[in-house]
Amino acid sequence: MSPTTAIDVSAFGKVGVLFGGRSAEREVSLMSGAGVLKALLSRGVDAHAFDTGERGLAELAGEKFDRVFIALHGRFGEDGSLQGALEQLGVAYTGSGVMACAIAMDKVYTKMIWLAHGLPTPKYAVLDAGSDLDAVAVELGLPLIVKPPHEGSSIGITKVVEAGALRAAYDIAAALDDSVLAEEFVTGREFTVAVLGQGAGARALPPIEIVAQGGNYDYQNKYFTDTTEYFCPPELDPADRAEMERIAVEAYRGLGCEGWGRVDVLLRASDKQLFLIEANTSPGMTSHSLVPMAARALGISYEDLCLEILASARLKMAKGRG
Numbered sequence: 001m002s003p004t005t006a007i008d009v010s011a012f013g014k015v016g017v018l019f020g021g022r023s024a025e026r027e028v029s030l031m032s033g034a035g036v037l038k039a040l041l042s043r044g045v046d047a048h049a050f051d052t053g054e055r056g057l058a059e060l061a062g063e064k065f066d067r068v069f070i071a072l073h074g075r076f077g078e079d080g081s082l083q084g085a086l087e088q089l090g091v092a093y094t095g096s097g098v099m100a101c102a103i104a105m106d107k108v109y110t111k112m113i114w115l116a117h118g119l120p121t122p123k124y125a126v127l128d129a130g131s132d133l134d135a136v137a138v139e140l141g142l143p144l145i146v147k148p149p150h151e152g153s154s155i156g157i158t159k160v161v162e163a164g165a166l167r168a169a170y171d172i173a174a175a176l177d178d179s180v181l182a183e184e185f186v187t188g189r190e191f192t193v194a195v196l197g198q199g200a201g202a203r204a205l206p207p208i209e210i211v212a213q214g215g216n217y218d219y220q221n222k223y224f225t226d227t228t229e230y231f232c233p234p235e236l237d238p239a240d241r242a243e244m245e246r247i248a249v250e251a252y253r254g255l256g257c258e259g260w261g262r263v264d265v266l267l268r269a270s271d272k273q274l275f276l277i278e279a280n281t282s283p284g285m286t287s288h289s290l291v292p293m294a295a296r297a298l299g300i301s302y303e304d305l306c307l308e309i310l311a312s313a314r315l316k317m318a319k320g321r322g
Contacts, residue, residue: 013066
């Protein structure tokens with residue numbers, strides 16, 4: 001039975017679907033928001049589109065939404081800033097709260113917290129203009145990954161296979177962010193695990209294996225091509241799958257996430273060691289997106305998934321207000 005069977009949509013009141021925004025992921029957010037809005041309307045929800053890239057907080061307050069579904073990705077929507085504004089306005093919202101969003105948006109702090117919890121993540125170094133890049137290449141080994149810590153959807157990521165290319169990769173990432181993350185490259189299989197719920201009630205959906213053309217799961221392959229292959233559920237030993245789901249949920253909880261999210265995981269080919277890569281507190285909801293795909297594997301439709309996420313909306317900083 002679907003978890004949304006008993007949901008009374010009239011109890012949601014006036015709902016805003018926040019989408020668009022001002023980040024580098026605006027194009028994806030427009031697609032996510034359109035899908036969510038259509039799904040909610042199809043189930044009788046009093047839902048309204050609100051593009052935060054074109055309308056400001058005063059207009060958001062003026063709409064007097066009872067709750068909002070955040071379908072924004074990247075900065076100014078997934079980084080805790082909007083969540084803080086919604087707390088001030090007293091509007092219940094989907095997904096994680098201010099602190100969890102802010103931490104998950106920063107891949108460096110995410111790694112620090114995971115390591116503090118004893119969770120596995122690849123070795124890394126934080127780079128700036130004065131970093132000794134040759135020393136970094138020696139420390140992390142080649143190939144390695146260079147990325148901006150505050151961007152998503154694989155924006156600004158470069159795989160560096162020789163030390164001489166590290167400066168160019170740094171420049172690409174530095175153009176998008178104030179700091180740059182260099183990360184050990186893990187050869188193996190790529191997975192993502194969607195998680196729903198909060199605290200002890202958080203649960204993993206079936207993992208999805210991602211096999212991109214040429215091994216390059218970039219922005220274009222994520223959202224605009226049909227050449228990437230997805231396997232859900234993937235071919236995994238039951239013990240490996242159980243461990244993958246366990247560490248994904250622990251990673252989600254460790255950051256303080258709630259509502260819904262997605263954790264990216266690598267399975268090293270040489271020894272089946274799992275590595276956590278990043279967490280997404282407002283994942284994509286497009287036709288190519290992975291959380292809806294994982295939900296479908298359990299018989300949960302896109303529309304029911306949207307309702308379940310919307311039903312979890314609340315204020316996080318003041319008990320009894322949402």
